Amino acid sequence: MDAHRTSVSSDTATDPTVEATGQEKLVTSSIVSPEAVPQFRIELKNLDIYYSDFLAVQGVSLQVRPQSVMSFIGPSGCGKSTVLRSVDRMHEVTPGARVSGQVLLDGEDIYAPNVDPVLVRRTIGMVFQRPNPFPTMSIYDNVIAGLKLEKSRGVKKSSFDDTVERSLRGANLWDEVKDRLDRPGAGLSGGQQQRLCIARAIAVEPEVLLMDEPCSALDPISTLAIEDLIHDLKNQYTIIIVTHNMQQAARVSDETAFFNLESVGEPGRLIEVGSTTDIFSQPKHQQTEDYISGRFG
């Protein structure tokens, strides 16, 4: 992990990149030659994101390494969640929403014309701000919802028990619910529900896990449980987490991306991305420093 971190920071340090001036200058990834560094799991290339005609986010380019955690920070309305949702094609679920630019998953553009968004979402899981277990389903059925509702995956019923236990253990929830798997998922506490949603997301064995402020509705103890979980999950998954809590970003992530917008109505932009230690100790941009030190706005 440390080796990763140092290599990342040196890459980003040499990037002559992230000026929030024009989208042409923001094409950063092409500068890094592919053979010099390990392949990226997720790579955003010059991504513009629209709601109908409104340009919400402009010119975002960044890379996420396999088995690492990247956090997105920035003020409300700067487009962090929008960028996150565009990574598993959830953005287009909103009517009128669209994207231009590229999102590469292991080098493959997920916005290519023949790509099936359903398949993208099976490879890239997502956990939402508010826990959203399916209210008509038991804890057990919630965990296997993604498998059961898609027969083409060819999972046999007998292996569901193993999947449920593995996923719930993976989400640190097994010991709390193993005796009441047939109870409704909606009866759990907020923190348990959120871990149930994480279990549900990892049950389909994605490569990437996107988390949109997963702790904002939770108390500190549940938050700690989720943060511990993120540390464990990092061994298997690549994680991008949106958070308003800068301590959380500092605690859980290897790299941090700071987004900002000049004013309301202007598109959000990626200001700076780099190793979390660098972003928090020696940010290159005044805006980043202001935001991190709380002198913002």
Next chain:
Amino acid sequence: MSLKTDVHLPINPSDDPLRLTGRRLPRWAPAASMVAGLVIGILLLVTGVKILGLTWWVVALLAFLLIYGGWTLSVEGRRHATDRIATAAVYLTAAAAIIPLAWILITVITKGISVINLEFLTSTMRNVNPRAEGGGILHAVVGTLTQVGIATLISVPIGICTAIYLSEYGRGRLARSINFFVDVMTGIPSIIAGMFIFTFWILTLGFPQSGLAAGLALSILMIPVVIKSAEEMLKIVPNELREGALALGIPKYKVIIKIVIPTAISGIITGVMLAVARVTGETAPLLLTTFLAQDVNWNAFEGSQASLPTFIWDQIARGTQSSLDRAWGGAFALIFLVLIFYSAARILAAIYAPRER
């Protein structure tokens, strides 16, 4: 502005203008005011004095409001008086809404229940002199169940699928115009639905009068109700559930079938059953599409069929005491049938409702 209690603690609480207690009316004040109002009203009734030409109970009501409001105003102050008058008005209007309903129910039950017996339920009007005693409603019950059943079979799939389109897929002009037409259809008078089926199905296409024609007319009335209620139920399913399911890589049609509809199914069932109950009592479209019959007609596709509403209409028109009794019996059976539909809806809704425990 803060109260600064640390520097402003009064020595004697009763001197402090900020104290939290105030003078209140006794608990029996509403009842006492009501009795006083009633006494005034009854006094006027007995003495025959008229105030502004108003009936005694209107005077009693106004007297109650005046006494109650004035008493509160003098003891508790303006805000409490407004509150108590508004509360009284809300209770009174609620009672005004319920009284006619209860009245109808009680009348139908008291007049109808004595007519109901096994013979009444199992016999028809065949070979019964409509002006004499005897006969029953079996043919009407069979007809109503057939026609409403046909209407339900037609309306529920169309209605629910349209609601799914409007709630989950519909965007832009098509969805807006469907919404508009559904709203307009909700307001169509039932006789117009009957006229449409009569001219189109029977006169133009040449089909005979039948239970099916009646079912078609009823489904015209039922479809918009099913669409509206199902759409509302689907719309209150939180979007987070749809997104959560989509994010798991579940295709949209499965998200709708397995997540959205099960979450809303309890409300959808209630809406369907209320729509069923609503068309069960329709009379006008049936008169145009299937008319009357005095015997059971098991064939829904040909020939006139009886039904409970048209049975009641027919019996009232006969004008003898025994036919009026049969009409009350039919009314009782009709209300009982609607009650069964409604109870079934409540039970099914409770069974399918999402649970937390």
